[in-house]
Amino acid sequence: MRAALLSGLGLSLLLAGLPALAASVTLPHDDAMPVDLYNQRQDKPEQVLFEIQEYRVVVASEQRPGAAAGSTQANGFLLLQGRTLLPGSPVQRAEVRFVASGAALPPARLDARRQTLMLVYPESLLPVLLQQLNSPGAEYVQARFYGNGLVWGDIHSAPQTPQP
Template sequence: MANTLGLPHDQYMPDDLYAARQDKPDQMLFEVDSYRLTLGTEYRPNALPSPQSAGVWVFVQGRSLIAGSPVHQARIAFVDAGSKARPARLEPDTQTLLIEYPVAHMQTLMRLLDGDAPAFVQARFYGNGTIWADVHGGD
């Protein structure tokens, strides 16, 4: 059964199969106005296990749809197949939402951001430690 708390964008939430989303969460929600794609590489001498790393990030910005919420941007990182994505989290200094997805989802995300319908970024942090984060299209 989907979340029935009556929060904005509840209709985009999947069913709560494990009844983990019962309390009212801290919700961040913004409509995407712009984004930029970054491909980066870094070399760190003497670093272990590997001195070389590379990555792909999408930075999205917009306007918050939650009154009083300072969160209006997110950095979406992509992890390689076989790597585990970390839970969404909020970077307190910049009020940036950090989300990780498998790299296989990058093409879908780019299609959503480039589409005609508005795109939204949402995160919900529940008191029991459950975290939900998504990027979705809608009206």
């Protein structure tokens, strides 16, 4: 009886520990992720990861046919392109659009037709991103799409050592 109780207790402890084991999924560039305070990153996400090799800044305006006079829209965006760091991943491009600060930001998404990651950031971050892209060292684009709906998208640099 005691052996059965201990065996049952051991099995219960093992099963209780399985979610913790599942939460320890590690992926390339985990070091660019903040701490998962709400324990939302439990499964292995679909990941996009590439090293930026070139970028373009585009500033454009558009007037749609039949639209009211004065309804021209203008915006700016970055086109990032590079080489994937994940075997089998076709995504090697990102389009980064900028919206007015305080506007709602849609989550990162994949445009499967163009094999392009779409990111949206506040326009106040454009100078920061340009400075980052022009600084020495490698730059990366990453996105993670978790099964529970959590979406993460970033542009990050390789670890840097400050110059004295």
